[in-house]
Amino acid sequence: MKTRIGFYGAGDIADLHFAGIEDCSGAELVGLFDIDNSKSKKKSEEYGCVSYNSSESMLSDSSIDAVFILTPLEEHRECAINALKAGKHVLLEKPVSSKVDEIAEIRDLAKQTGKLCVPVHNYLYEDSVIRTKQLLDSGKLGDLVAIYILYNIHHPEEVAQRYPGVIRQILTHHSYITCFLGGAPKAATAMSSTINDGTVEKENLAMAILELENGALAHFQASFAADDHAADNWTFTIKLIGTEGSTRFSHADWVQNQKAVVHSHTYSAYHYSIRNTVRFFIEECIGNGMKPLSNLDDAIKAQKTIEAIEASISSRSLQEISI
Numbered sequence: 001m002k003t004r005i006g007f008y009g010a011g012d013i014a015d016l017h018f019a020g021i022e023d024c025s026g027a028e029l030v031g032l033f034d035i036d037n038s039k040s041k042k043k044s045e046e047y048g049c050v051s052y053n054s055s056e057s058m059l060s061d062s063s064i065d066a067v068f069i070l071t072p073l074e075e076h077r078e079c080a081i082n083a084l085k086a087g088k089h090v091l092l093e094k095p096v097s098s099k100v101d102e103i104a105e106i107r108d109l110a111k112q113t114g115k116l117c118v119p120v121h122n123y124l125y126e127d128s129v130i131r132t133k134q135l136l137d138s139g140k141l142g143d144l145v146a147i148y149i150l151y152n153i154h155h156p157e158e159v160a161q162r163y164p165g166v167i168r169q170i171l172t173h174h175s176y177i178t179c180f181l182g183g184a185p186k187a188a189t190a191m192s193s194t195i196n197d198g199t200v201e202k203e204n205l206a207m208a209i210l211e212l213e214n215g216a217l218a219h220f221q222a223s224f225a226a227d228d229h230a231a232d233n234w235t236f237t238i239k240l241i242g243t244e245g246s247t248r249f250s251h252a253d254w255v256q257n258q259k260a261v262v263h264s265h266t267y268s269a270y271h272y273s274i275r276n277t278v279r280f281f282i283e284e285c286i287g288n289g290m291k292p293l294s295n296l297d298d299a300i301k302a303q304k305t306i307e308a309i310e311a312s313i314s315s316r317s318l319q320e321i322s323i
Contacts, residue, residue, distance in 0.1 A: 002026050003026060004069045005029050005030060005042075005067070005068060006030055006033070006061065006066070008058070008068065008079050009033075009034055010032050010034035011034075012261050014032070014043060014083045016274040017091075017278055019271065019274075020274055024282045026282065031050030031051065031058060031280050033055050055082065059083060059088065062231050065089060066089035066090065066286065067086075067090055068093075068278075069090060073097070073098060075245070078162050081106065082094075087113065091118050091120060092119050092120065093120045094118060094120050094121060094172055094173070094299070094302065095164075095302075096299040099239045099303075100303050103296055104278070118295065119295070119299045121294035121298065122214070123273055125293060129177070132261060135245070136242065140244065141240070141243075141245040141246065142245065144212070145216055146240075147182050147241075148219045148236040148238070149238050151170050152222075152235055153227060153267075155224035155262055160200050160224045161199065161202070166202075166206050166222040167306060168205075172269070172303075174323060175305040175306060176221070176298055176299070177300035178293075180293070181240060183213040184237075185210040187319060187321055188211075189312050191207055191313060196225065204225045205222070205223045205224075206309070206313075207222075208221075220309075233252050233279075234248070235251045236269075237251070251267040251269050252269045280293070301323050
């Protein structure tokens with residue numbers, strides 16, 4: 001029997017989630033709802049599924065097993081709560097919420113209802129990141145020394161203005177990746193800046209250094225201000241260094257010249273990480289009862305890290321992180 005899916009939100013990210021469902025022979029997109037009716041109708045025609053007139057009508061559809069929450073950040077909590085109360089499993093885009101207590105509320109409700117609520121911590125489902133974790137845990141890379149996570153993809157200012165800023169939009173990825181590979185951070189120090197024509201009020205450049213549990217350091221950097229097209233570029237790179245070896249994952253290893261919706265090129269590794277996440281959620285978590293590679297407790301750790309980074313920038317001081 002196929003797992004039947006509903007989409008809560010029909011923005012650009014829905015295309016990547018739909019591609020993930022198409023990769024699963026045991027899954028089917030039943031329908032979607034977006035507050036923009038014209039967008040709902042257009043996307044439903046593209047996907048060959050139902051366009052619901054309201055979120056209530058979608059959630060009351062007993063044929064739907066799981067709901068993907070693909071809405072803007074400020075709507076995540078309400079949508080996730082409603083979907084869980086309706087008895088649906090939930091795949092929830094990141095950042096899960098802007099507040100730790102809201103993530104905890106969603107986590108607790110998922111436990112009460114006995115339904116899955118899995119954050120889209122998509123980079124953890126990359127084969128190379130999983131292999132890095134296995135090599136590190138096995139001791140083959142020795143003791144962890146440093147993690148570098150670097151991001152440089154230009155976003156037009158009218159697009160960047162729609163996002164909460166690079167700290168919450170991008171460093172959230174850096175945070176859950178670091179927790180997965182190196183454990184929870186103990187302290188953070190950070191700086192941020194805005195470099196544009198003056199139309200963006202939010203930061204579009206940020207850097208942070210974190211001390212991890214074992215004494216290793218994590219180096220975060222994110223920028224919407226400019227692309228990096230130099231050799232061995234830092235478009236998006238994850239590098240881990242241990243006393244006995246090191247690993248690297250890079251978007252630069254899979255590049256199409258085709259312009260993406262926003263980006264100058266299509267970085268297909270990102271697309272496949274979403275597909276891998278969707279497939280794992282449907283086939284392994286729902287289908288086989290496996291635990292996700294990252295859960296809402298990890299989302300709380302990531303959010304606490306983000307809040308410490310913001311506090312460090314505000315106070316211009318080192319911030320301890322209690323996790």
